[in-house]
Amino acid sequence: MPVADKVYGGTNGQEQSGRLRRLWPIHLWVGLGLGAVFWPVNWCLPGLRTHWAFFPLWLGYCLTVDGLVALRKGHSLLVRNGRAYVGLFLVSAPAWWLFELFNLRTQNWMYHGVEHFSDLAYFVLCTVSFSTVIPAVFGSAELAGTFGWLRRLGPGPVVVPSRPLLLALFVSGWAMLALLLAWPQYFFPFVWGAVYCILEPINVWRRQPSLLDYTARGDWRPVLALSVGCLICAWFWEMWNYYSYPKWSYQIPYVGFLHLFEMPFAVLLEVALQPCGWFAAYMGTALTSDIDLSFRNLGGTAVHREPVRPSSGTLTTTVTATKVSST
Numbered sequence: 001m002p003v004a005d006k007v008y009g010g011t012n013g014q015e016q017s018g019r020l021r022r023l024w025p026i027h028l029w030v031g032l033g034l035g036a037v038f039w040p041v042n043w044c045l046p047g048l049r050t051h052w053a054f055f056p057l058w059l060g061y062c063l064t065v066d067g068l069v070a071l072r073k074g075h076s077l078l079v080r081n082g083r084a085y086v087g088l089f090l091v092s093a094p095a096w097w098l099f100e101l102f103n104l105r106t107q108n109w110m111y112h113g114v115e116h117f118s119d120l121a122y123f124v125l126c127t128v129s130f131s132t133v134i135p136a137v138f139g140s141a142e143l144a145g146t147f148g149w150l151r152r153l154g155p156g157p158v159v160v161p162s163r164p165l166l167l168a169l170f171v172s173g174w175a176m177l178a179l180l181l182a183w184p185q186y187f188f189p190f191v192w193g194a195v196y197c198i199l200e201p202i203n204v205w206r207r208q209p210s211l212l213d214y215t216a217r218g219d220w221r222p223v224l225a226l227s228v229g230c231l232i233c234a235w236f237w238e239m240w241n242y243y244s245y246p247k248w249s250y251q252i253p254y255v256g257f258l259h260l261f262e263m264p265f266a267v268l269l270e271v272a273l274q275p276c277g278w279f280a281a282y283m284g285t286a287l288t289s290d291i292d293l294s295f296r297n298l299g300g301t302a303v304h305r306e307p308v309r310p311s312s313g314t315l316t317t318t319v320t321a322t323k324v325s326s327t
Contacts, residue, residue, distance in 0.1 A: 027078060028067020034060025043243040048116055050244040051125050058132035061236060065139035072146045077139060085135070092134035093127045100126075102191050106184040113246030141229030150225060155218035161210065166201040173197030185253050 038057035042050050063078075066085075070076040078085040103109060114122055144150060159165070176190035176197065203210040214222050241247050 025067045025070045025076075025079070027063045028071065031060045031063030031065075031067055035064060039240065042240055048113060048245060050246050051113075051117070054129045054244070055132060057240065058129070058136060062132060062135045062139055065136070065143050069139065069142045069146065072143075077135075077142060088135040088138060089131040092132065093130040096130035096133050097127070098195070099191065100130075102180065105181055106188045106191060108188055108191075108252055109248050109250050111246060111248050116246075136233050137226070137230050139229075140232040141226045144228040144232065145221070145225040147228075150221055150228070153221055153224070156220040157215075158218045159212065159215040161201075161204045161212035161216060166204055169197045170201040173199075173201075188253065 034056050038053045038060060041053045042057055045053075066076045066078045070079050077088070117125065173194045173196070176187070176194035179187040180190045180194060200210050200212060204212060211223055214220070
């Protein structure tokens, strides 16, 4: 079952029933407890505190959001596959460090209080904190996917992953990256789109899941769910950051006004694009494992992504025919 189906809430009636619809999952209680403790810690304690309190606060957010999804759908990322959920944390840190490398050139955001830490301590603390980004966004996206208005959306424009389109995306991604690095003061918005444009064609060429699998049939719900999920996260990122220390702030050329806490509102347009790049990166790595299968009358291989259980709901299978015989 493709992960994007689960992100935007592709469920049937049976999935809406069950005990989890009536009982609050334990990890939801744990998440709420962590938030209740570490929110005031991040805001109210004097001196340095966020460097050690950030991770438990955002772990609480991740567990709370995942628990709400389980409460609404009867299952969630954590409930379906605990190992894959942990994998989100492992992939998240290096993914965000990539954007930190870009920021060395663009200087769009800065961290206050880093002078109190050695280089090694700074790296370790940042890595632990960055590990919560993708779990928070993907969990929020799956929660957004349970919203009725999003699930009821009809078909949109059909965008098929044709060879010319994939090549255009791939070349555009590298061009955006080159412009970003050459003239960051003008092309800094490309930091999010470049990653997606480079990785999405690679996923298609490697026959890995991609957002284009859904736009090819006019289904834009996964894209919208990811964007809405990231905007939800942005609210909590910026709100909790505002009274924290250490903290971050922004210096954005030309649009550094009308702020959401520390973030200029114009940056929210970029924020909505972030998860597309993360989704493209994650689909090509952590969720897949090659398992040899034998097909009836045919030999071949397939990619087994998750166990299929009676409660899994609708199973969507994508088949690519590489050779067709007339006999």
